[in-house]
Amino acid sequence: xxxxxxxxxxxxxxxxxxxxxxxxxxxxxxxxxxxxxxxxxxxxxxxxxxxxxxxxxxxxxxxxxxxxxxxxxxxxxxxxxxxxxxxxxxxxxxxxxxxxxxxxxxxxxxxxxxxxxxxxxxxxxxxxxxxxxxxxxxxxxxxxxxxxxxxxxxxxxxxxxxxxxxxxxxxxxxxxxxxxxxxxxxxxxxxxxxxxxxxxxxxxxxxxxxxxxxxxxxxxxxxxxxxxxxxxxxxxxxxxxxxxxxxxxxxxxxxxxxxxxxxxxxxxxxxxxxxxxxxxxxxxxxxxxxxxxxxxxxxxxxxxxxxxxxxxxxxxxxxxxxxxxxxxxxxxxxxxxxxxxxxxxxxxxxxxxxxxxxxxxxxxxxxxxxxxxxxxxxxxxxxxxxxxxxxxxxxxxxxxxxxxxxxxxxxxxxxx
Amino acid sequence: xxxxxxxxxxxxxxxxxxxxxxxxxxxxxxxxxxxxxxxxxxxxxxxxxxxxxxxxxxxxxxxxxxxxxxxxxxxxxxxxxxxxxxxxxxxxxxxxxxxxxxxxxxxxxxxxxxxxxxxxxxxxxxxxxxxxxxxxxxxxxxxxxxxxxxxxxxxxxxxxxxxxxxxxxxxxxxxxxxxxxxxxxxxxxxxxxxxxxxxxxxxxxxxxxxxxxxxxxxxxxxxxxxxxxxxxxxxxxxxxxxxxxxxxxxxxxxxxxxxxxxxxxxxxxxxxxxxxxxxxxxxxxxxxxxxxxxxxxxxxxxxxxxxxxxxxxxxxxxxxxxxxx
Numbered sequence: 001x002x003x004x005x006x007x008x009x010x011x012x013x014x015x016x017x018x019x020x021x022x023x024x025x026x027x028x029x030x031x032x033x034x035x036x037x038x039x040x041x042x043x044x045x046x047x048x049x050x051x052x053x054x055x056x057x058x059x060x061x062x063x064x065x066x067x068x069x070x071x072x073x074x075x076x077x078x079x080x081x082x083x084x085x086x087x088x089x090x091x092x093x094x095x096x097x098x099x100x101x102x103x104x105x106x107x108x109x110x111x112x113x114x115x116x117x118x119x120x121x122x123x124x125x126x127x128x129x130x131x132x133x134x135x136x137x138x139x140x141x142x143x144x145x146x147x148x149x150x151x152x153x154x155x156x157x158x159x160x161x162x163x164x165x166x167x168x169x170x171x172x173x174x175x176x177x178x179x180x181x182x183x184x185x186x187x188x189x190x191x192x193x194x195x196x197x198x199x200x201x202x203x204x205x206x207x208x209x210x211x212x213x214x215x216x217x218x219x220x221x222x223x224x225x226x227x228x229x230x231x232x233x234x235x236x237x238x239x240x241x242x243x244x245x246x247x248x249x250x251x252x253x254x255x256x257x258x259x260x261x262x263x264x265x266x267x268x269x270x271x272x273x274x275x276x277x278x279x280x281x282x283x284x285x286x287x288x289x290x291x292x293x294x295x296x297x298x299x300x301x302x303x304x305x306x307x308x309x310x311x312x313x314x315x316x317x318x319x320x321x322x323x324x325x326x327x328x329x330x331x332x333x334x335x336x337x338x339x340x341x342x343x344x345x346x347x348x349x350x351x352x353x354x355x356x357x358x359x360x361x362x363x364x365x366x367x368x369x370x371x372x373x374x375x376x377x378x379x380x381x382x383x384x385x386x387x388x389x390x391x392x393x394x395x396x397x398x399x400x401x402x403x404x405x406x407x408x409x410x411x412x413x414x415x416x
Numbered sequence: 417x418x419x420x421x422x423x424x425x426x427x428x429x430x431x432x433x434x435x436x437x438x439x440x441x442x443x444x445x446x447x448x449x450x451x452x453x454x455x456x457x458x459x460x461x462x463x464x465x466x467x468x469x470x471x472x473x474x475x476x477x478x479x480x481x482x483x484x485x486x487x488x489x490x491x492x493x494x495x496x497x498x499x500x501x502x503x504x505x506x507x508x509x510x511x512x513x514x515x516x517x518x519x520x521x522x523x524x525x526x527x528x529x530x531x532x533x534x535x536x537x538x539x540x541x542x543x544x545x546x547x548x549x550x551x552x553x554x555x556x557x558x559x560x561x562x563x564x565x566x567x568x569x570x571x572x573x574x575x576x577x578x579x580x581x582x583x584x585x586x587x588x589x590x591x592x593x594x595x596x597x598x599x600x601x602x603x604x605x606x607x608x609x610x611x612x613x614x615x616x617x618x619x620x621x622x623x624x625x626x627x628x629x630x631x632x633x634x635x636x637x638x639x640x641x642x643x644x645x646x647x648x649x650x651x652x653x654x655x656x657x658x659x660x661x662x663x664x665x666x667x668x669x670x671x672x673x674x675x676x677x678x679x680x681x682x683x684x685x686x687x688x689x690x691x692x693x694x695x696x697x698x699x700x701x702x703x704x705x706x707x708x709x710x711x712x713x714x715x716x717x718x719x720x721x722x723x724x725x726x727x728x729x730x731x732x733x734x735x736x737x738x739x740x741x
Binding site: 017025213216221 | 526
């Protein structure tokens with residue numbers, strides 16, 4: 001068996017052990033279903049916030065202190081204009097109040113009532129109304145002014161002047177802004193998955209160190225194989241996680257309203273399909289492997305759980321820094337920032353993912369994946385070397401000195 | 417021990433005389449050096465282990481035995497010197513043909529015993545299916561059949577140690593390296609382990625093990641080296657080691673001892689109702705004639721060959737032992 005095949009076999013043995021040891025445990029279920037817990041908290045928080053906001057929205061209103069006939073005209077104009085607004089953007093409900101003896105005082109007093117939240121109040125003749133409005137509520141005042149004008153226009157020209165025919169158009173080619181959005185989602189997706197999953201690699205060597213298994217592994221398998229095997233094992237766990245949730249999300253996506261699906265169709269990657277999902281997967285793999293190799297190497301140096309915990313912060317900062325850089329690259333695909341992010345090994349998968357969304361050429365991706373693979377190997381090699389020197393307290397071989405399989409002359413000749 | 421360059425108190429003739437090929441040596445090392453900081457933990461150790469032999473590396477605690485074994489196996493790299501393992505220049509190239517039980521035992525606690533053995537075999541190139549099959553058979557043979565599907569964390573320390581030992585031989589290695597294999601085992605399991613080492617030797621494997629318990633070495637080793645202070649102090653057979661010390665006599669007179677010391681060799685000391693002394697170079701007969709003529713008679717007389725323990729103490733030196741302690 002060649003040395004390479006031998007190494008691959010040993011690597012896969014370690015990977016298999018790590019995969020099984022992680023997946024076939026009750027803890028893995030908690031890990032797998034963690035997003036549900038996260039979403040549950042989000043939903044509970046959202047419901048609470050929605051309830052608070054709902055109470056506030058129920059009370060909020062715009063008010064016109066006008067005679068009944070003007071009030072009817074205002075309500076008619078409001079009924080016509082309100083559908084223009086999307087849900088959530090619409091102004092508060094319009095209420096009509098008959099004017100009292102002092103409409104100015106009446107209008108001012110509406111802002112002090114506890115049972116309602118008046119955001120804007122109109123009084124006076126519709127041709128020259130006075131509109132009071134609260135802090136940051138000027139748009140509500142503008143809406144009341146618009147209603148007054150529409151009411152007067154209706155009074156003069158009671159018929160409909162124009163009837164439009166609306167026809168939806170579906171873009172076949174994604175827009176430039178669609179590429180930009182795809183780039184953003186790509187960078188965010190790879191970053192988010194890597195952030196969720198690659199950080200686990202930091203503590204994987206701790207098990208071997210605490211159980212003293214590392215001595216057995218180090219005697220049987222090159223440390224590079226141990227590191228790579230652990231990384232592959234954890235990546236297998238990550239793939240299982242991503243596969244599980246991707247299946248669920250895909251099925252939920254099929255239930256989305258057609259309008260939303262059409263909206264998403266505008267967000268299109270420049271390389272097209274099916275190259276884009278393949279590249280997304282390739283760059284997620286590279287991102288996981290590269291950052292996982294760094295975390296594994298750094299974590300392998302830690303001798304206590306406390307040290308591992310302390311390492312978590314700089315690791316997260318490092319990930320966020322790579323994300324920020326890649327986002328800047330996604331926003332400015334032709335800039336030197338983008339070139340730098342594409343070349344720097346640890347931001348390269350994110351930035352190249354963004355490039356796949358922004359630019360149609362495929363050949364740079366082959367180069368980039370090769371480059372990133374090289375850096376996975378370099379990172380693992382350095383990590384194993386540091387572990388050998390720092391933890392096993394081994395001396396040579398030097399970092400840049402190859403090892404020879406030749407029998408040393410002096411040792412071979414001992415018996416002669 | 418012609419190959420050892422460092423000064424040492426006792427040597428024997430080279431045991432490799434007549435063996436021409438390096439391939440006939442399971443392990444060779446020349447001038448191995450390992451420094452931790454500014455301290456030479458191993459300082460120019462030479463070792464040559466013939467194939468098929470049971471070879472002991474003896475020494476007090478902290479002598480450098482474990483570091484030597486780790487260098488031989490390629491777990492750590494030496495700072496100086498050279499070594500071969502099963503004829504290969506780098507131990508990693510023959511790792512599938514080597515079994516190893518480290519001093520600090522280590523298994524994954526969540527693994528079942530049978531899986532742990534198969535995993536250790538898989539690391540050394542044995543396929544999982546064969547590994548599992550052999551693991552069950554070995555566990556049955558070792559009287560641990562009931563524990564085959566139990567997780568390691570459920571096993572006693574001794575049982576887990578035995579499982580790891582079985583894991584180190586499941587792939588039927590040509591060379592088995594055991595670092596302090598008897599530590600932590602009760603006498604019954606020590607007996608089992610001795611049986612397993614003999615069985616491995618009978619299968620044709622070479623066994624290299626370290627210990628500081630002389631009794632095991634005395635019973636098992638074909639050859640041994642004694643390391644102290646990072647240096648090899650002795651290399652040879654158990655008989656060679658014991659031959660380094662003169663025979664001793666224990667004499668019990670028939671009548672009272674008054675004035676008897678003048679007739680005995682100068683190193684004679686009272687012990688167990690008699691006198692113990694080194695056998696004179698010319699033999700004991702002259703001394704006995706004097707004692708009989710003086711009327712002391714002979715109630716008891718025994719000639720004692722020193723044990724490996726005595727030889728070890730003499731070779732290592734009391735000072736080294738005290739330093740290690």
